[in-house]
Amino acid sequence: MLIIGIAGGSGCGKSTVVKQIVKKLPKDSVSILPQDSYYKDNGHLSPEERAKINFDHPSSIEFNLLIKHLDMLREGETIGMPIYSYLTCARAKETIPVQPREVVIVEGILIMSNPRLRERMDIKVFVDADADDRLMRIIRRDIEERGRSFTQVLDHYDKYVKPMHLQFIEPTKRYADIIVPQGGANHVAIDILTSRIKMNLKLS
Numbered sequence: 199m200l201i202i203g204i205a206g207g208s209g210c211g212k213s214t215v216v217k218q219i220v221k222k223l224p225k226d227s228v229s230i231l232p233q234d235s236y237y238k239d240n241g242h243l244s245p246e247e248r249a250k251i252n253f254d255h256p257s258s259i260e261f262n263l264l265i266k267h268l269d270m271l272r273e274g275e276t277i278g279m280p281i282y283s284y285l286t287c288a289r290a291k292e293t294i295p296v297q298p299r300e301v302v303i304v305e306g307i308l309i310m311s312n313p314r315l316r317e318r319m320d321i322k323v324f325v326d327a328d329a330d331d332r333l334m335r336i337i338r339r340d341i342e343e344r345g346r347s348f349t350q351v352l353d354h355y356d357k358y359v360k361p362m363h364l365q366f367i368e369p370t371k372r373y374a375d376i377i378v379p380q381g382g383a384n385h386v387a388i389d390i391l392t393s394r395i396k397m398n399l400k401l402s
Contacts, residue, residue: 199272200301200320200395200399201318201319202301203315203316203323204306205310205323207329208332209335209339211325212307212325212381215378215381219391220303228299228301229301230305232305233259233308234282237259248287253358254307254363255358256312259306263280265312265318267279271296271297275298276296276298277295278296281294300399301395307363308366310373311367311370323375323391324370325378326371326378327379333355376394
């Protein structure tokens with residue numbers, strides 16, 4: 199099993215990079231563990247308290263469960279991945295079954311900030327993008343998917359996203375084996391990364 203970590207700032211194009219990699223690898227050879235599924239369950243909080251959750255701080259992630267699930271996959275066990283909702287800040291009672299496969303991709307903004315998780319990765323990737331491009335994607339995503347107003351998105355970016363990016367996410371770039379500039383638009387970098395994955399699979 200090859201474990202790949204794909205990190206980078208919010209709105210940098212990580213999901214696009216993951217989709218491109220999956221498309222280029224053999225069918226049913228990849229399982230994906232998104233960091234977003236492992237946010238702590240805060241469904242018990244009031245709407246006012248939920249609005250204050252800092253999703254860009256490492257303390258918001260249940261890393262122990264993510265690491266446990268990754269270890270289970272490596273041992274050949276199927277896991278029940280949590281389903282998390284940004285609208286309710288809660289986990290669903292149901293889970294998604296994820297099977298162990300040749301390639302497991304762990305994807306999220308903070309995944310390389312945790313040393314225990316980082317040491318389990320065979321290939322560490324940092325998807326890089328200009329702050330302006332990331333902000334535009336964040337505005338579009340948060341309005342369409344998370345029910346925020348334009349003003350709320352900007353306030354949230356200024357209060358949480360930007361300072362946390364500088365403190366916790368940008369510094370993890372130094373751990374990356376591969377940096378992908380321009381996010382999902384960088385087809386050359388994605389091709390090189392996919393070739394590397396295929397090469398590793400043949401060797402293992």
